[in-house]
Amino acid sequence: MKTPEERYSAEISRRLETGDDLEFSLAQLAKAVDASPDDEALAVFLDQLVKTGTATRLTAQRCPVGGCGRVLGSDDTPFSVCPYCHTDYQxxxxxxxxxxxxxxxxxxxxxxxxxxxxxxxxxxxxxxEEFSWQIANRLRYSAPVLIYKYGWATIDVLVRPVHRHLAKQMGARIRIAIKHATTSRRPSRPDIIAHSFGTLLLSLILEDPDFDDLRFGRIITAGSIIRPNFDWNRHIARNRIEAVLNHVGAKDSAVPLAQYAIPGAGPGGKVGYAATGVFNVCNDSFGHSDFFEPENLRLLIAEGGLWHSFLTHPLARFLPAGSFVLERSWKPGPLMIRGVSRVVGYMLFVLIAPVSWARRCLDP
Known part of the structure; x- marks a missing residue:
């Protein structure tokens, strides 16, 4: 059983981790920790927070009318009439x-x-549609979601010029979306959730000088095929992005093969990113697409879920279960194997590209 001081400390840690309810009165904290407002130990605890610099003490005025009781402001300006219930105190x-x-x-x-x-x-x-529905119904905010659709990608992923073409299209569409958002008085920085081949396209946009004007909030990559040595820190330092969460599935069998089949790809969604400014988090039971199974998605974006916490909480104290650091420098797979697989890939592209193009037209 926790001591009173441990309960007080746990509540303060919770508020600092979530970034919620950072300002409070003694009575409000007492209610949260199931203590009496006259508890001397709680008053001593708060005094200690002030002495250590964890908190500052503010003096404020409160309306004395029972049905109101609103905080009026600091004690620097005297109030003779309540601006809320309009009581004339004198x-x-x-x-x-x-x-x-x-x-x-x-x-x-x-x-x-x-x-x-x-x-x-x-x-x-x-x-x-399921993904958009889950996001819209599980988040407590009115947060529009743009599902970017680049079409039915199959044999196209074997050719690097096609990647760049798709990334150009995606960057142009994001620029339009940001313009619409600012017109609607929303922030110009969208948060991003990208999966699998979508993560590779996102990395190409970040590296493309034509899209230097694009700025993003927090980015989640799931089942990523971005190389582990991708320079996320540079983009964070340049204020292109705010932060990155790399969600790894321990049972992902597709990501390790990406570098052999897809030019420019790597196993970031399996071994993690080396950048110090990135949060690598592994789920032991997830495969390549398990992040988006409805029951898993509900948990990830619910209050207290990993994705929700990353997108909303202060990051100074963000250390979720499953966090890890890429300890060794990553090196691409053997050049000969990658070379042979690329040659085979280009041959397949030449043979099957017309069929893929036709399918894209019929099933976009």
Whole structure:
């Protein structure tokens, strides 16, 4: 059983981790930790927070009317009339209450204002609609979701020029979406969720000088085929992106093969990213696409879920279960094997590309 001090500390840690309720009165904290507002130990605990610099003490005025009780502001400006219930204190013979408040020194939580989702290969509309539905219904915010559809990708992934073409199209579409968002008075930085081949296209956009004007919020990559040595830190330092969560599936059998079949790809979604500014998190039971199974997605984006926490919480204290660091430098697979697989890939592309093109037209 926890001691009172352990309960107080746990509540303060929770608030700092989530970025919520950073400002409070003694009575409000007492209620949260199931203590009495007259608890001397709680008052001593708060004094210690102030002494260590974890919190600052503020003095504020509160309306004395029972049905109101609103905080009026700091004690620097005297209030003779309540701006909320409009009580004239002098006329009613009342005095404004003076109360101490405490402000924790930490980052506040952030809202998910809107996001862009980039799917993997061969993703049909039913999956995309389910994903959009889950996001819209599980998030507590009014967050529009743009599902970017680059079509039915099959043999196309074997050829690097096709990647660049698709990335150009995607970058142009994102630029239009950002323009619409700013017109609607939403932030210009969307959060991004990308899966599989969609992660590779996202990395090409970040590396393309034509899209240097694009800025993103927080990015989640799942089943990523981006190379582990991709320079995320450079893009974070240039303020292109805010932060990256790389969600890894321990049972992902597709990602390790990507570098042999897809030019420019790598096993980032299996071994992690080397960049120090990235959060690598592994789920021991997930395969390549298990992130988007309805029951898993519900948990990931629900309050307290991994994706929801990453997108909303301050990151200074963000350390989810399954976090890991890429300890050794990553090296691509044997050049000869990659070379042979690429030659075979280009031959297949030449043979099957017309069929793929026809299928793309019939089943976009």
């Amino acid at each position: 006329q009613e013979g009342l005095e404004v209450l003076i109360e101490d408040f405490y402000r924790l020194k930490g980052e506040t939580s952030r809202d998910i204002r809107w996001m862009i989702v980039v799917h993997g290969m061969n993703s049909r509309a039913a999956w995309q």
